[in-house]
Amino acid sequence: MAKVELTINGKNHCFEVEDRTLLVNLIRDHAQLTGTHVGCDTSQCGACTVHMNGEAIKSCTVFALQANGAQITTIEGLAKNGKLHPVQQAFTQCHALQCGFCTPGMIMSVAGLLKNNPKPTDEQIYHGLEGNLCRCTGYVNIVKAVKKSAELLATQKQSR
Amino acid sequence: MHAFSYVKARTLKEATDTLLAHSEAKLLAGGMTLIPTLKARLAQPTHLIDIGGIEALKGISLKAGQLTIGAATRHVEVANSPVVKRAIPALAYLASQIGDPQVRNRGTMGGSLANNDPAADYPSAALSLNATIVTNRREIVADDFFQGLFTTALDSDEIITAVRWPVVGKSAYEKFPHPASGYAMAGAFVAHNTKGTRVAITGAGPGVFRWMEAEQALGKKMNAKALEALQLEAADLNEDMHGTKEYRANLAKVMTKRAVAKLSGK
Numbered sequence: 001m002a003k004v005e006l007t008i009n010g011k012n013h014c015f016e017v018e019d020r021t022l023l024v025n026l027i028r029d030h031a032q033l034t035g036t037h038v039g040c041d042t043s044q045c046g047a048c049t050v051h052m053n054g055e056a057i058k059s060c061t062v063f064a065l066q067a068n069g070a071q072i073t074t075i076e077g078l079a080k081n082g083k084l085h086p087v088q089q090a091f092t093q094c095h096a097l098q099c100g101f102c103t104p105g106m107i108m109s110v111a112g113l114l115k116n117n118p119k120p121t122d123e124q125i126y127h128g129l130e131g132n133l134c135r136c137t138g139y140v141n142i143v144k145a146v147k148k149s150a151e152l153l154a155t156q157k158q159s160r
Numbered sequence: 161m162h163a164f165s166y167v168k169a170r171t172l173k174e175a176t177d178t179l180l181a182h183s184e185a186k187l188l189a190g191g192m193t194l195i196p197t198l199k200a201r202l203a204q205p206t207h208l209i210d211i212g213g214i215e216a217l218k219g220i221s222l223k224a225g226q227l228t229i230g231a232a233t234r235h236v237e238v239a240n241s242p243v244v245k246r247a248i249p250a251l252a253y254l255a256s257q258i259g260d261p262q263v264r265n266r267g268t269m270g271g272s273l274a275n276n277d278p279a280a281d282y283p284s285a286a287l288s289l290n291a292t293i294v295t296n297r298r299e300i301v302a303d304d305f306f307q308g309l310f311t312t313a314l315d316s317d318e319i320i321t322a323v324r325w326p327v328v329g330k331s332a333y334e335k336f337p338h339p340a341s342g343y344a345m346a347g348a349f350v351a352h353n354t355k356g357t358r359v360a361i362t363g364a365g366p367g368v369f370r371w372m373e374a375e376q377a378l379g380k381k382m383n384a385k386a387l388e389a390l391q392l393e394a395a396d397l398n399e400d401m402h403g404t405k406e407y408r409a410n411l412a413k414v415m416t417k418r419a420v421a422k423l424s425g426k
Contacts, residue, residue, distance in 0.1 A: 002166065018163070019163065019164060019165055019166040019208075020161050020162075020163055020164060020166075020198075022195075041199065042196055042199065043192070043195070043196050043263070044340065044341070046260070046262060049262055052265075055236075055265040056261055056262050056265060057262050057265050057266055058262045058263075058266075061191060061192065061195045061196065061266070062191065062195070062266065063166060063188075063191070063195070063208075065166045065168070065210075066188075066191070066210060066212065068168070109261065109262070112261065113261065128261055130259075130260040130261070130342065131259070131260025131261050131262040131263065132260075
């Protein structure tokens with residue numbers, strides 16, 4: 001057992017975990033934030049995607065102890081003051097989810113993609129979402145939502 | 161996953177000492193291959209030594225025609241580095257095609273080379289450009305480094321610290337990624353300079369290898385058409401549910417032609 005101190009969605013946490021505990025299990029079981037999903041548990045599907053120090057990573061393929069001192073953002077940390085994040089708004093408006101299982105990871109990946117590339121082309125969107133699988137939508141509306149997200153984020157930036 | 165003790169190494173010496181103290185210890189950098197391997201119980205180390213945070217293993221610098229990249233430098237950093245893009249654009253492009261964005265945000269160059277997965281991307285660049293793999297003990301040229309399926313010249317207590325890439329001539333990389341994993345079904349890295357042409361094939365065989373016949377043909381004429389009459393020997397190539405030996409041989413040829421076309425502009 002070892003101690004891990006980290007920040008999740010701006011809040012400091014300290015947990016005692018087994019050395020082999022995965023970050024996703026710390027988030028779900030210890031911090032009780034169950035918005036982050038475990039899909040394949042083999043680093044393929046991206047349902048467990050969170051941000052670690054501002055970058056999208058698969059939390060099923062990082063040990064909790066590797067995140068010692070890190071700043072983690074999960075899907076629960078995106079909405080501010082009861083208002084959905086622009087990527088969440090876009091997913092709602094574009095009907096970019098059906099069963100919703102992949103959605104938290106998908107949204108975290110899209111947020112990561114748009115941070116590095118605020119106006120991606122279709123090809124860049126496909127390449128940027130290669131780490132996330134959706135078994136319902138066929139991705140068409142997800143790609144629409146990424147473009148909508150980019151618009152909303154640009155508007156938000158201008159109005160600041 | 162079997163239990164193990166996690167050790168965070170702050171310095172290379174700490175990592176080396178811990179590695180020497182425990183015969184069943186393994187090094188952890190990005191963990192993009194190691195963690196799935198542990199989950200599948202395909203490895204059972206007693207200790208994991210995390211070298212991902214050692215500052216001396218990170219960074220990219222260009223000096224006297226050599227591009228030096230720290231072993232713990234992540235794929236995303238190589239892909240986005242203005243220095244790499246200027247010095248060896250094909251290497252930055254290759255890094256941008258590894259796995260997926262989440263994997264590129266964690267995976268490291270040293271980890272990829274040390275693992276020597278037969279379908280990994282970096283080994284083809286290292287062999288084609290004949291990069292030098294620098295360890296805590298010595299320097300190993302790529303020609304001597306790769307020794308077949310998941311096997312390298314590294315000793316069990318040796319740690320890659322950096323990779324030195326010669327910046328000469330032109331190079332290009334093309335792969336046919338497996339649609340699910342992103343690993344190369346076949347990939348070709350072609351490097352061309354005044355000394356000659358080197359073609360390294362990944363994904364098709366049990367380990368990265370040079371396609372000598374293609375190198376000779378391209379040495380006479382740097383043009384994709386020069387490869388038309390060649391056929392890569394299929395006997396020793398990989399065969400699985402994704403493709404036969406013959407399929408991979410052809411795919412490797414197609415990827416080589418594409419890389420040559422990219423490199424030569426025709």
